[in-house]
Amino acid sequence: MKNLQSEIKNLQLKMSCRQGYGDEILALAKKNKKIIVLSADLMDSLRVAEFKKKFPNKFLEMGVSEANMISVAAGLALEGFVPFTSSFAVFTPNQAVSQIRVSVAYNKANVKIVGSHAGVSIGADGATHQALEDIAIMRAIPGVTIFAPADYWQTRRAVRAAAKMNGPVYIRFGRGDIEQITNEKTPFKIGEAQILKKGKSGTIIAHGESVHRALLAVAELAKEKLDFGVVNLPTIKPLDEKTILNLARKTKRFVIAEDHQLTGGLGSAVAEFLAEKYAIPMEFVAIRDKFGESGEAEKLVKKYHIDTEDIVEAGKRVMGRKR
């Protein structure tokens, strides 16, 4: 426990995932001549303005035309390039689902779709701009790898892994400057969970910005003599079935936390898997079939019940249930 406290304290200065994308894609393009960046008039928001400056010939400004951007990226990929499309998660996938399904996934085209500003935690822009179903959409399309990194460095690693592998990838993250969970040296393997802390009472699984809240929740639960573990799951698909099954057998109780709809998110991915293999009590901290709204990020996280205290409550609830 001591370890964890110091770990939380050690969290370095806040940085954003989108900066991680911008920095990593720049570094990658220096070595990989096949990388192309596409943008749908959100170059600054996705932090790829620097890329445009350094690689003007590798940067394609598509204008506000997400569906077209995805199909064009598929064309580029089918001719051997490695295109990264850059927009908000609410526009890619949402504005281009059929293009992603057929031009990209059915073709097995090597397109990397980067969706930023996901979740209610983008705040003031409101419901229209808060992507809460993007993971559900992408999970339902066969053959798409899905990353939901937890911080700056993990985003860099996910982008690097995406460029290296062959096949469609979706990378989703939020907008804000957030606490850092990982660092430059933290290992990243596609489909591998990152166990941040082991625990005996149960396990909290999270992705993205919820990972930090899970760590805070575990500290709270410890005050009540509950020893929960924390797992960061930066790859939503393929699911790390081995680790999940192991933890289910060992700890017998899960809490799954995310800034996404309950329907189709990480929680349902884990539940679908365990229902067939080894059913255990699970509690979900996710958006319950609602649209978001405008407001300050912290207030929304509270109002929509995906905050630290909601994870704590879920932890207590799950303790009262038996397998």
Place this chain on the structure above:
Amino acid sequence: MSIKIKQLENVARNLRHDTTEMLYRAGSGHWGGSLGMADIFAALFFGGIIYYPWKKNQWNRRDRFILSCGHICPIFYATLDRLGFFGDKKAILRKLGSPLQGHPSHIHIEAVETSTGPLGQGVGVAVGKALALKMQKKKQRVFCVTSDGEHEEGSTWEAISSAAKFKLDNLIFILDRNHLQIGGSTEEVANLGNLAERYRFLGWDVFQTNGHIMPEILDTFRKVKRANGRPKLVIAETTMGKGVSFVENDYRYHGRAPNEEEYKKAVTELRK
């Protein structure tokens, strides 16, 4: 100059002021485009172009108004506020619990005919509304404000085509032609071509006006009334940020709210 013109110019100035204030208090939102459309909104809602009897018993007889480029909603909210829509309540933007969402929300405000935000959708809903009015032989018209950047979405052109196919002469698009979007000029970011020609080619009547000269705006809309089986487009040539010198034509103000210093400077300019 007629009294009416003077009054409308005053309304526009007030709308610019309210918009600036609202955005300053919110701390985020789209300032440039909102300022640029103040004269058009003053003309539409206070100059007798849109029939908008917001008192409940006549509400069904209103012309429908859709802001398809939802991000410039502060100017629409300021207009609704000046029309008295929000009563004594202060118009608070983008805060938890406020009906003035970051992008216009139908479920929060009755006057918002359809929720918008993602570009390329309001235009299609406008076509649907115009069709519905025609099918019921209703006389009201549908006014839809759309931005130039929105014309990069394929769905916008799908809406434009279907409007002509269904002969929707009760539909009027107003194009906020400020030649700017997030990433710079519309000509650099995309390839819009000659928008007037593209609309005409698809069967629309096209009108042009300077978006800041009140008599010209009113004159142009007076010409648009004819029922001739063709949808209408009014291209308003506008300046993003109009009325606040340092915001004018600077695309970096597309998606920003004023900070304290900018707010004070802007309000001083707008009071002159």
